[in-house]
Amino acid sequence: MARTLYQWFADSAARFGDEPALEVGGDALTYAELDACAARLASAIARACGGPPRRVALYASRDVLAYAGYLAVQRLGAAAVPLNPAMPDARNRAVAEAARPDIVVAGTGGPVPSGLCAPVLRVDPVLRADPVLLDPVPHGSGDASGGPGPVAADPDDLAYVLFTSGSTGVPKGVPLRHRGVDAYLSHVIPRYELGPGCRVSQTFDLTFDLSVFDMFAAWGSGAALVVPRGYDLLKPVSFVARERLTHWFSVPSVISMATRLRRLTPGSMPSLRWSLFCGEPLTLRQAEAWRRAAPAAVLENLYGPTEMTISCTQYRLPEDPAAWPATPNGTVPIGLPYPGVEHVVLDGDGEPAEEGELCLRGPQRFPGYTDPRDNEGRFAGDPGLSPDPAIGAGPAVPPELWYRTGDRVAWRDGVLVHLGRLDQQVKISGHRVELGEVEAVLRGLPGVEEAVVLALPGEDGEPELRAACTGSCLDGVTLAKGVAEVLPGYMVPRTVTSLERLPLNANGKIDRRAVATALTG
Structure with a gap:
């Protein structure tokens, strides 16, 4: 039976209650303490909404509220819609307009954009004060309680909705189901030997889907999630060494930044056992520089669009750099898809080929964009769509259809190499x-x-x-x-x-x- 995100966390909280779960901004919470924070906040959200909500927007970043809030939403059986306080107000308003959350949960440390299309629940970032509802409740009296216990969610319910850039300038809503994240976590947690005693980096903002790995690969295994301060992201090597991290996950640009600062000295990150990179091409030069600084770590390059639940292919660099592959564009291969992720490479005529567009399907594939107009041209075959209220206004795309990633790949020596976006092939x-x-x-x-x-x-x-x-x-x-x-x-x-x-x-x-x-x- 597939587990929901909250079930992954709750199972760890039951087994490892006294183990560290979250370290952020000087606060350190055990699994039991983080679960209690999530429970209190979940009750406050349910009271403010007059019952369990359907979607909750989180206007928070890198504090206890952000992480306890994400768990509180999952505890209520709702879908999380992260907003980024560092983004322009207009962007957050556009996301809220498209997502239509029942409520926005925000900290008390600064202003919240006006016009977010939902009442705002202001909460002390470390959950020391009682939440305050700023806007009128749009339904109910606001005094009903969802109860202290978790709300049972179905694996086919939505876990979260993220928004990517749309070609029309309007953000595209990408809803992901619990079932897809369960398939993902069931693969990555044992692969990366996660469990109590492991210390996992949290480098991604919650609006970036890779943050779901940070949180729930850690919390689904009993590991500790260690959140950097703002300046730590500029000095990742110091952060790794100071916090004795065992697992690192980031975009490859972090390597280039550390190289510019001359921080990637040989052996400077001895605690790392796993180094994972995703989000953009990882060059062989970047991998070599990081490998020298973390010689004891296994280094993997991951790939996956948001629509395929975090990441869906993997390539592990050989222990001996002399055995590393040579690729046409100097990047590390993206490797092979995860178990259960079906793949096909199609040429310009839609026929299987050695080089072309990567198309994917399987349990990790999303059900379709929240706006059905965004589905046009993104799936191989005739969608034949039918309404699905779970994802909003959009319909569910039949699971047998292939998601067209828009990425050009080629088979080289039995693995996939990423050649760039289709729109990066130009005619001169x-x-x-x-x-x-x-x-x-x-x-x-x-x-x-x-x-x-x-x-x-x-x-x-x-x-x-x-x-x-x-x-x-x-x-x-x-x-x-x-x-x-x-x-x-x-x-x-x-x-x-x-x-x-x-x-x-x-x-x-x-x-x-x-x-x-x-x-x-």
Whole structure:
């Protein structure tokens, strides 16, 4: 029987009540204490809503409220909708408008955006004070109690709803079911040998789906979740060493940042047993730098769109760096799909091929976007949709359909290599150009640490290649000549701009739109 997220946590709380569950902002809570915090907050939410809610938005980040609040929502059998206080108010309002939560739970430390389409329950971030309901309750009297006990949820109910960027500028709602997360946790917890005594990093904001691994792979196993302070993310090596972390999970950009700060010295992270990276391509150079600093850790590269529940493929680098693979674009392979995740690579005609778009299905696949219009073109085959009130206005997409990831992959030596997004394959002067191939050549030139290549409109309106690089003593003309020595002329960037650092988005990924702005002035 598939377990819900709260059941994964509750089972650990029953077995490991005195073990550390959460360390954040100077507070340390055992499993029993964190469960008690979640129970108190769940009762307050239920009273404010006049009963168990359907969806709850969390306007909190990196404090006890954020984590106890997430558990409280799961305890009530509701779906969590994380909001990011660091995001613009307009973005949070757009997410709330699309999600339609019954209530917004927020801390008392700062203002909450107006117009969030739901009453706001203000809570002391460390749950020392009684919650205060700011807005009128839209239904009921607000004095009914959901009771102190957990509300039984079905594995096919929604666990959370996250929002990704939409091509129209409106955030796309991605609902995920408990059943999919259960399949995921059942695989990753034993694979990474998680359990009491393990100390797991929490580098991702709750609006980023990879945070679900941080929280529930830890809490589903009896491990401790260790949350960095803001400045810790700028100095990950110091954070790992100080907190004696055993498991690290982040985007690869963290490696580049630590390299720039000259923090990745050999053997500087001796406590790490597992190093996991996901969210963007992991280069072999980045992996080599991290491996030297954490020589005792197994290093894995993971891949997975939000729509496939956190991650769904894995590649473990061999212990001997001499046995590491060589790939066309200098990135670590994404490997093979998890058990139960079905996969097919389709060419432009929709036929199975050695290279093309990766399409996926199985228990980890999401049921379809909250707005049914976003489903168009995202599934291989005729959706044949029928209404499903569980995911909102959207219908459930039949499970036999393949989710089209939009990612180009190729089979190399029995594993999948990520070649970039479909929209990163461009035509220059009639020639097909893989931006990742140009980036790989730039990264191989002396002094270059990171490289991003974009196809931007030229003066004549036709696309032209422009590049941004980070590193030391870089000269754009010299770098362009270096590319010209390896690649044909149509693949040589017209300009190569040296930047102190590549801009990152809120999830720590390279922000290509911001790079484009930097290159065009």
